[in-house]
Amino acid sequence: MPTQEQLATLQAFGTATIHEAQGQMGAMASHIKPLDPSRRLVGRALTVDCYPCDNLMIHYAITQAQPGDVLIIDAKGFTEGGPWGDILTLAAHKAGIKGLVIDGMVRDAETIIEFGFPVFSKGLSIKATNKAQPGRVNVPVICGGVTVNPGDIIVGDRDGIVVVSPGRVAEVIEASQAREDKEDRMRQQLEQGKTTLELLNLDPVLERIGVR
Incomplete structure (x- = not known):
């Protein structure tokens, strides 16, 4: 696994630079945008495959997280519900999670920004979601059009998100x-x-x- 020093070095580069440096690979689609463009993000992927408009598996995934993880959520691009909000933000922070990338929506934006937790999403929806459907944690998922494997390195900044294989970090x-x-x-x-x-x-x- 990459060292903390390597992760800090990687974070210092812009995502566009990293994308070019690894052969124009790993860039998530441009619809995945930072909630607060001033926030940067680097960490290991903890992946979540969840049912559209249901966040039960997100609650579960937080209990499985290790400090330094970044939640990568395949929410199937659903836009009429926000499965992530301020309560999950606090829970994730207490678990040592570094940030969130979701191919879906979030809500409670003002509170999340004030809290300082990096969130990258498709946008905002005030609508609530269910807590009833099964899903999977720590399996390969598709987020922002990119396959993300558990343990992949996630780097985020104002420009977007790029995924780096842990075995290629030094390169x-x-x-x-x-x-x-x-x-x-x-x-x-x-x-x-x-x-x-x-x-x-x-x-x-x-x-x-x-x-x-």
Whole structure:
């Protein structure tokens, strides 16, 4: 498993950088957005497969969590109910859970933001949900169009969510740093008067498509 130092290093990179560094893989769909864009997130995936408009398995999953986990909930994209709110936020915090990513809705947004708990979701719904249907915990799920396995590393920021296989963390950190260094050099060259066409060697492309 990745070390805490590795997780902190990974979190320091933007999700866009990580996505590019691992071959443009692992990015959740853009409809998964942060409730509070100022909050960043990194941790191990604790996955939940739950029935639409039912949060029984979410309550159960919190009791199975380890400190440092991030809840990844496949809520089937259901938008007419908010299976997560302020009570579950407090329960998750007390269990040491780092944050929530749900392909579904949440509610009690103002309280959650004030609490400082990172939440990424499709949006908001004030409607209540049931607590009656079965589901599964710690199994592969689909969230935001991406397969997430238990123990995958989840990184979130203002731009979105990216999933990293734990076995690739060291490699992704190295590639992310290389990309950051390359972009730093590009910024310096732009300050010196270079153009992006020059730096990215785009003139041949423009000529090929007849723009030049």
